[in-house]
Amino acid sequence: xxxxxxxxxxxxxxxxxxxxxxxxxxxxxxxxxxxxxxxxxxxxxxxxxxxxxxxxxxxxxxxxxxxxxxxxxxxxxxxxxxxxxxxxxxxxxxxxxxxxxxxxxxxxxxxxxxxxxxxxxxxxxxxxxxxxxxxxxxxxxxxxxxxxxxxxxxxxxxxxxxxxxxxxxxxxxxxxxxxxxxxxxxxxxxxxxxxxxxxxxxxxxxxxxxxxxxxxxxxxxxxxxxxxxxxxxxxxxxxxxxxxxxxxxxxxxxxxxxxxxxxxxxxxxxxxxxxxxxxxxxxxxxxxxxxxxxxxxxxxxxxxxxxxx
Amino acid sequence: xxxxxxxxxxxxxxxxxxxxxxxxxxxxxxxxxxxxxxxxxxxxxxxxxxxxxxxxxxxxxxxxxxxxxxxxxxxxxxxxxxxxxxxxxxxxxxxxxxxxxxxxxxxxxxxxxxxxxxxxxxxxxxxxxxxxxxxxxxxxxxxxxxxxxxxxxxxxxxxxxxxxxxxxxxxxxxxxxxxxxxxxxxxxxxxxxxxxxxxxxxxxxxxxxxxxxxxxxxxxxxxxxxxxxxxxxxxxxxxxxxxxxxxxxxxxxxxxxxxxxxxxxxxxxxxxxxxxxxxxxxxxxxxxxxxxxxxxxxxxxxxxxxxxx
Numbered sequence: 001x002x003x004x005x006x007x008x009x010x011x012x013x014x015x016x017x018x019x020x021x022x023x024x025x026x027x028x029x030x031x032x033x034x035x036x037x038x039x040x041x042x043x044x045x046x047x048x049x050x051x052x053x054x055x056x057x058x059x060x061x062x063x064x065x066x067x068x069x070x071x072x073x074x075x076x077x078x079x080x081x082x083x084x085x086x087x088x089x090x091x092x093x094x095x096x097x098x099x100x101x102x103x104x105x106x107x108x109x110x111x112x113x114x115x116x117x118x119x120x121x122x123x124x125x126x127x128x129x130x131x132x133x134x135x136x137x138x139x140x141x142x143x144x145x146x147x148x149x150x151x152x153x154x155x156x157x158x159x160x161x162x163x164x165x166x167x168x169x170x171x172x173x174x175x176x177x178x179x180x181x182x183x184x185x186x187x188x189x190x191x192x193x194x195x196x197x198x199x200x201x202x203x204x205x206x207x208x209x210x211x212x213x214x215x216x217x218x219x220x221x222x223x224x225x226x227x228x229x230x231x232x233x234x235x236x237x238x239x240x241x242x243x244x245x246x247x248x249x250x251x252x253x254x255x256x257x258x259x260x261x262x263x264x265x266x267x268x269x270x271x272x273x274x275x276x277x278x279x280x281x282x283x284x285x286x287x288x289x290x291x292x293x294x295x296x297x298x299x300x301x302x303x304x305x306x307x308x309x
Numbered sequence: 310x311x312x313x314x315x316x317x318x319x320x321x322x323x324x325x326x327x328x329x330x331x332x333x334x335x336x337x338x339x340x341x342x343x344x345x346x347x348x349x350x351x352x353x354x355x356x357x358x359x360x361x362x363x364x365x366x367x368x369x370x371x372x373x374x375x376x377x378x379x380x381x382x383x384x385x386x387x388x389x390x391x392x393x394x395x396x397x398x399x400x401x402x403x404x405x406x407x408x409x410x411x412x413x414x415x416x417x418x419x420x421x422x423x424x425x426x427x428x429x430x431x432x433x434x435x436x437x438x439x440x441x442x443x444x445x446x447x448x449x450x451x452x453x454x455x456x457x458x459x460x461x462x463x464x465x466x467x468x469x470x471x472x473x474x475x476x477x478x479x480x481x482x483x484x485x486x487x488x489x490x491x492x493x494x495x496x497x498x499x500x501x502x503x504x505x506x507x508x509x510x511x512x513x514x515x516x517x518x519x520x521x522x523x524x525x526x527x528x529x530x531x532x533x534x535x536x537x538x539x540x541x542x543x544x545x546x547x548x549x550x551x552x553x554x555x556x557x558x559x560x561x562x563x564x565x566x567x568x569x570x571x572x573x574x575x576x577x578x579x580x581x582x583x584x585x586x587x588x589x590x591x592x593x594x595x596x597x598x599x600x601x602x603x604x605x606x607x608x609x610x611x612x613x614x615x616x617x618x
Contacts, residue, residue: 014339014441015339015377015440015441015442015443016341016377016441016443017443017445017522019444019445019518019521019522020377020443020444020445020522021343021373021376021377021444021506021507022341022342022343022373022374022377022379022441023341023342023343024339024340024341024342024377024379024438024441025339025340026338026339026340027336027340029335030323030324030333030334030335031333031334031335031336031340031435032325032331032332032333033331033332033333033383033385033418033419033433033435034330034331034332034385034419035385035387035419035421035431035433036387036421037387037388037389037421037423037425037429037431039389039423039424039425041424041425041426042423042424042425043423064330064331065331067330068324068325068329068330068331068333070331070333074342076342076343076344076433078344078345078346078431078433079346080346080348080389080427080429109342110342110343110344112344112345112346114346114348114351114352115348115350115351116346116348116350116351116427116429117350117426117427118389118425118426118427118429120346120389120425120427120429120431122344122346122387122429122431124342124344124385124387124431124433126340126342126435129333131324132323132324132325132331132333133324134324134325134326134329135328135329135330136326136328136329197330198330209328212328213326213328213329
């Protein structure tokens with residue numbers, strides 16, 4: 001396996017090379033470090049292509065970087081693989097990792113394989129940012145914006161798990177299997193954001209995370225429901241609002257910002273091909289609420305539950 | 310679990326804080342990144358204290374840094390834990406991580422828990438070094454030195470697995486359960502080393518790794534056998550040379566250096582409480598050999614086999 005992997009590692013240009021256990025480079029500024037673990041039995045639905053598993057493991061870590069406004073430099077991948085796994089499966093996982101490497105222009109600078117009953121991909125990402133944005137920096141009166149509509153990945157996962165492989169829902173399944181981290185959007189938004197987080201744990205839970213860190217309240221005035229999700233939900237007897245609030249593995253950014261910077265933020269996001277949907281505002285008092293039928297109601301801390309559990 | 314873990318993370322002094330998904334800091338020089346994964350079913354023998362599991366996961370990653378000559382700055386820990394694991398067990402693992410944090414003066418700057426059937430600790434370590442030492446830099450004529458005797462961890466593991474818990478072997482068991490990464494030795498040796506590697510995969514396999522990276526040969530003229538390992542092996546009908554060559558989870562450094570720097574290297578290592586045992590020299594031709602009964606014989610690529618497999 002190492003014979004397969006080592007020649008495929010990027011050379012970071014430092015003193016250490018692929019084949020060494022580490023990698024080195026000379027940063028140009030502040031370094032941001034983050035990581036994410038993908039576990040086969042809980043994060044990969046039956047039938048998901050192995051390439052998607054590698055892609056998603058890298059995307060999830062880079063999305064955490066994006067949410068701080070950092071530009072990714074390198075990822076380091078540690079794999080736990082069942083002893084009975086075929087080399088071909090490893091190659092397909094690795095090919096997904098390389099697809100992500102090329103898409104995000106990041107180095108895959110180190111790797112490591114271990115024997116593990118449950119397949120596990122632990123990805124560690126390192127990036128650079130002048131002023132990393134924390135998730136707890138919101139101020140009362142800030143607007144809450146998101147970089148896209150919600151619920152697509154949750155609907156796509158539902159379609160995969162229920163084996164409703166109708167062609168109409170292909171785009172939703174793709175949203176789940178091939179999500180894209182908002183790197184450029186994170187970098188430009190970081191100049192205006194008071195706080196930022198990615199929505200990988202779902203909209204509601206991510207807002208609760210912001211609330212725990214800021215001690216403030218997050219009031220949703222308009223749910224960023226996706227039209228296709230609404231159609232999917234209606235066809236399948238699901239509650240679209242639940243998919244939007246409680247779905248997960250969606251890599252939009254949630255940004256809080258001063259209302260005076262709305263126009264500039266919107267323009268800058270548009271310049272990197274990304275919309276800004278204002279969904280509410282930051283208020284005093286810890287919690288997450290939404291305006292529903294004219295009343296303010298508390299949002300349950302719905303969140304990403306690993307499927308099947 | 311996060312309520313338990315987040316307040317226990319170190320604050321790196323940057324823009325991000327515990328509770329954010331990442332950590333940031335301003336490096337003073339060249340950054341070295343490495344990582345290691347510890348898997349419960351293959352790396353932890355029955356009866357090992359949970360504290361030792363956390364300690365070893367951090368030590369293994371820091372030993373990889375030490376082998377480049379880097380001084381550790383921070384570690385990032387991603388855990389996969391079985392859903393049925395008690396909070397008390399997590400606390401004991403974490404307490405081992407904190408013992409290592411204090412021993413090595415490193416920040417535990419990020420953490421993450423996931424559900425996984427096999428307990429897994431993925432540790433990433435970040436350090437700084439002026440000139441990181443690669444494992445493939447040896448030159449023909451270099452001497453091969455090691456920072457201690459070998460076989461202690463292998464004998465200790467044998468004693469644990471065979472439940473020979475005789476008090477005489479307590480120190481050997483401690484070598485396995487509470488190994489120490491050679492941070493200071495790595496930093497001082499990096500000024501003289503042409504190549505360096507830690508011996509975590511065992512002496513033979515580590516030399517083969519050096520050989521693969523340098524294209525040179527490694528000739529062992531004197532095996533660094535530990536006296537206590539010899540006694541243990543005699544008592545238990547084991548081959549001490551096999552424990553020395555094929556044992557693993559030993560965190561000595563293997564250093565190659567120009568013979569002219571031997572005295573200085575020895576003095577500098579002594580100044581950080583570490584010995585230098587010269588075991589052989591680097592020769593032309595790829596491979597690993599030893600002098601045995603006056604003849605040169607090839608060393609089998611014995612190495613660390615995960616126990617029970």
